Amino acid sequence: xxxIKIISFCSLFIFGSLTANAQxxxxxxVHATPGSSVVVxxxxxxxxSIGSISFKIDFDGILxxxxxxxxxxxxNAINPQIxxxxxxxxxxWFDVMGQNxxxxxxxxxxxxxxxxxxDLSFDESQCFVTDFIGNPIxxxxxxxxxxPDVAAPATTEWTGSADQDWSNPxxxxxxxxxxxxxxxxxxxxxxxxxxxTKATVAVGNLVIAAGGALTVEGSLLVxxxxxxQSNGSIIENGTVEVLGQTFVEQACNGGADVYHMISTPLDYxxxxxxxxxxxxxxxxxxQTWNNIVAPSTVLSKGKGYSLNAVSPQTFVFDNGDLNHGDxxxxxxxxxxxxxxxxxxxxxxxxxxxxxxxxFTMAGWNLTDVANNVWVWNNGNYMVGDGAATGTLPGxxxxxxxxxxxxxxxxxxxxxxxxxxxxHGFVPFYKKSSEGxxxxxISGNGFEDNIVVNVNxxxxxxxxxxxxxxxxxxxxxxxxxxxxxEEAPLTLNYFPSTDFVNLYLEVxxxxxxxxxxxxxxxxxxxxxxxxxDLKEGTIVDLKDTPEYNFEAxxxxxPERFMLHFGTVGIENSAAEQIHVFANHGQVYVNLxxxxxxxxxxxxxxxxxxxxxxVYGGSNSVSVNSGINYIxxxxxxxxxxTEKVFVE
Numbered sequence: 001x002x003x004i005k006i007i008s009f010c011s012l013f014i015f016g017s018l019t020a021n022a023q024x025x026x027x028x029x030v031h032a033t034p035g036s037s038v039v040v041x042x043x044x045x046x047x048x049s050i051g052s053i054s055f056k057i058d059f060d061g062i063l064x065x066x067x068x069x070x071x072x073x074x075x076n077a078i079n080p081q082i083x084x085x086x087x088x089x090x091x092x093w094f095d096v097m098g099q100n101x102x103x104x105x106x107x108x109x110x111x112x113x114x115x116x117x118x119d120l121s122f123d124e125s126q127c128f129v130t131d132f133i134g135n136p137i138x139x140x141x142x143x144x145x146x147x148p149d150v151a152a153p154a155t156t157e158w159t160g161s162a163d164q165d166w167s168n169p170x171x172x173x174x175x176x177x178x179x180x181x182x183x184x185x186x187x188x189x190x191x192x193x194x195x196x197t198k199a200t201v202a203v204g205n206l207v208i209a210a211g212g213a214l215t216v217e218g219s220l221l222v223x224x225x226x227x228x229q230s231n232g233s234i235i236e237n238g239t240v241e242v243l244g245q246t247f248v249e250q251a252c253n254g255g256a257d258v259y260h261m262i263s264t265p266l267d268y269x270x271x272x273x274x275x276x277x278x279x280x281x282x283x284x285x286x287q288t289w290n291n292i293v294a295p296s297t298v299l300s301k302g303k304g305y306s307l308n309a310v311s312p313q314t315f316v317f318d319n320g321d322l323n324h325g326d327x328x329x330x331x332x333x334x335x336x337x338x339x340x341x342x343x344x345x346x347x348x349x350x351x352x353x354x355x356x357x358x359f360t361m362a363g364w365n366l367t368d369v370a371n372n373v374w375v376w377n378n379g380n381y382m383v384g385d386g387a388a389t390g391t392l393p394g395x396x397x398x399x400x401x402x403x404x405x406x407x408x409x410x411x412x413x414x415x416x417x418x419x420x421x422x423h424g425f426v427p428f429y430k431k432s433s434e435g436x437x438x439x440x441i442s443g444n445g446f447e448d449n450i451v452v453n454v455n456x457x458x459x460x461x462x463x464x465x466x467x468x469x470x471x472x473x474x475x476x477x478x479x480x481x482x483x484x485e486e487a488p489l490t491l492n493y494f495p496s497t498d499f500v501n502l503y504l505e506v507x508x509x510x511x512x513x514x515x516x517x518x519x520x521x522x523x524x525x526x527x528x529x530x531x532d533l534k535e536g537t538i539v540d541l542k543d544t545p546e547y548n549f550e551a552x553x554x555x556x557p558e559r560f561m562l563h564f565g566t567v568g569i570e571n572s573a574a575e576q577i578h579v580f581a582n583h584g585q586v587y588v589n590l591x592x593x594x595x596x597x598x599x600x601x602x603x604x605x606x607x608x609x610x611x612x613v614y615g616g617s618n619s620v621s622v623n624s625g626i627n628y629i630x631x632x633x634x635x636x637x638x639x640t641e642k643v644f645v646e
Contacts, residue, residue, distance in 0.1 A: 022046045023129070023137060027057065027120045027144030034115035034148055034178055035167075035199040037067070039108050042091070047101035049132045053080070053093040056126040059111075060118045061087030062221060062241070063179065063202060064146065067110040073102055080107065088123070098132025114221065115179035115202035117147040152178025158212070160188030166201060177203050179223050185232075187211030191423060194218045196238060205244075208232035213355075213423040216240055228265075230314060233355040233399060233423045236324050248317040248354055250400050254309035257474055261376045261402030262307050263350020264299040268320035271297040278308040282348040284407075287338040302327040302416060304350035304402020317400075323352040330413035332369065332405075342469055342487060345370075345407035349414060351397050356424025359384045359395035363417030366405075372468040372491070373397060374404035379446040380473035383490045389433050390468060390491050391449035396424045404471065408464070436518045437528070437541075437562070439480060441504065443512035443551070446477035451491050452500055452562065454522075458493035460601045460629060461485050466493040476507040478551075480514075485606045495631070497640040502530075502560035506551045514560070515546040527565040534559055577639035579630045581622075584645060588618045588632055596634030602626065 023046035032038035042055075059066075066084045069091065078099050081092045091107065093099075122141040129137045153175045162170035169176050171192065177183045179202035185192060191213040194201050200219040206226050208214055213233040225244035228234055230251035248265045271279055272295035280289040281303070289306060299305065301323055309315075334345040351357050359373055364386070374381040375392050381404070384392035397403055405414050435454030440447060450470075458466055462484040468491035470481040481488040481503050494500065506512065519528055519542050528541040532549060534556070539547045551559070578589040588598050592615040600609040600620060609620050613632065622628060624645050632639045 024140045026142040029145045031149040032113050038111050038113040038146055041105040042107040044101050044106050045103045049098040051098055051130045051132040053129050055091040056123040057089045058121045058123050063114045063116050064118050065112045069107045069109045072105055072108050114200040120144040152181045155182045157184040158186055160190035164190050164193045166192050166194050180204050185212040185214050228354050235355050235421045249314050251314045252309045254311040260307045261304050263304050263400055263402050265354040265400055266317045266320035267323055269299045269317050271295055273315055280306040284333050284347050285335045287343050302329045302352045304348035326415055326417045327352045328415040332407040332412040334407045334410045346404050348402050348404055350402040353421050355399050355421045357397040358420050358422045359386055360388050361420040363419045365415035368409040368412035369414050370406040370408055374471050379477035380448045381471040383468045391451055398424050434521050436521050438517050441478045441480040441514050443478055444508040444510045448478050448480045450480050453493045455493045456495050458495050460494055461607055462487050463493055479505045496638050500562045503557040504559040505557050509552045512551050513548050516541045529563040531561040577632050579641040581643040581645040584624045585619045586622055588613050590615050594634050599631045601629040
């Protein structure tokens with residue numbers, strides 16, 4: 001009997017092992033809409049008297065993420081234990097008494113599906129099934145796949161004909177892209193935006209063409225390469241993952257005296273990009289440009305460099321990921337005693353992003369740094385003042401662009417916030433303020449700009465919180481500026497006055513054109529006249545905002561005088577204030593019972609005297625043989641005169 005029982009048991013065991021060869025586990029193959037949830041079945045057949053199961057299933061964790069698994073058999077005794085990592089799901093079940101699994105779908109696995117055809121593969125080296133006494137059972141495994149329900153186009157280009165919606169077919173010339181699509185974002189009426197509410201968008205190769213722009217609030221996966229052409233733009237508020245390489249292009253003119261201020265948009269770049277060119281960095285302590293010679297020099301994120309290319313060409317940043325997050329440049333020096341006192345504290349920093357920066361937006365953190373930026377433009381510098389009322393249009397700092405800031409004390413710092421990123425070629429609204437005049441000088445192939453602004457909170461001297469120093473550009477370019485306390489200014493705020501001197505230096509004998517805009521920001525009864533002191537010509541700017549003239553390199557820089565006046569005002573209180581000079585004295589005559597204060601400035605804007613004055617005749621002693629600006633302030637009015645003291 002015992003022998004029979006043993007033979008019978010062995011027969012059953014052998015029979016069970018043989019029938020196990022018919023046992024299968026299969027992952028379903030399904031089609032789904034990219035960017036949605038997808039349910040994948042796990043089917044089994046011939047699973048009887050099972051003691052334990054452990055399946056490990058691999059998949060592309062970038063293109064699909066596991067969410068959950070549900071037992072759909074109705075038998076709670078065969079509920080599995082589930083664990084997962086980014087790219088693998090482990091499904092385990094243990095029961096020493098043995099269970100029978102009904103043929104068909106056991107589990108339904110739910111994934112968030114991005115795009116592309118994704119294999120779901122059993123890792124057979126990590127899979128095992130045993131019978132109820134622990135003996136291994138041979139299982140035939142069949143892998144599955146998730147693929148798009150509609151084939152994506154091989155190539156497609158953004159037209160933006162309808163709106164900003166990435167998923168709208170009307171915005172594409174060959175259909176909405178998928179992860180196998182090579183995509184080009186062109187310029188257009190609208191620029192695409194990937195919202196945070198949308199699942200990850202995947203493409204093959206992505207090119208942002210010149211004038212094209214993309215904003216990513218959610219998640220973008222580039223399966224191959226990302227190329228941002230010169231004057232293309234991308235803003236990454238969400239996540240951009242590039243599985244290939246990232247290329248950011250910058251087109252530059254070349255030749256003698258053709259300079260670009262550049263900055264790297266990637267988190268790692270070397271000077272070898274500019275091999276054979278002239279690349280320099282600014283040394284504030286010595287006030288000199290230092291050549292960068294070693295090709296292996298790592299370009300610092302947020303730092304600016306001067307580039308002089310030997311010929312026009314396009315340079316490519318191609319090593320690293322796009323910069324994102326706020327970027328701070330700290331420890332800025334302030335060195336006094338250099339060759340030019342006006343250059344103390346100037347540092348060349350750089351826009352670290354592959355998009356423009358708006359200097360008017362919140363988030364800029366300037367510590368012991370003046371509230372101005374100086375941006376190079378065709379031989380001269382334009383100035384942004386944080387209010388878009390300087391000479392820099394819209395206060396927009398272009399992508400990949402270096403720019404100067406001025407530390408006002410040692411240890412200054414500037415934070416460039418990612419929240420200030422904009423697509424800089426989008427038309428901006430010009431801002432203006434009351435009493436603002438902007439002048440442009442052009443000639444000899446170059447131009448320059450200044451702004452003068454009447455503001456009663458300002459002084460005739462240098463106002464560090466309002467005015468902006470003049471940074472001189474190329475010698476060949478015209479240099480237009482005003483003066484305050486021996487400092488040349490590009491942006492000059494001053495109180496109500498009768499006149500302002502405009503200074504001009506030119507690098508070539510030529511015909512030049514000076515034009516003005518902003519006359520409408522003054523009251524209709526205010527007159528604005530530009531006097532050419534060399535030619536003796538006076539132009540009414542409200543009637544003739546543009547003036548052509550000849551200038552030579554040896555001309556006196558004090559070329560123009562801007563006159564302010566009023567018409568149609570009778571018995572003005574200011575008209576009753578009389579200012580004149582004689583024999584080393586400045587005289588101020590006030591009406592009876594009118595008191596005030598007189599401030600006297602030299603033509604450089606330096607205050608040289610300040611005294612209280614009273615009804616009747618007042619005098620202040622000054623040096624003879626000098627022009628002075630006299631400003632009298634009373635409760636009844638303000639009077640400004642220019643006098644010459646004999």
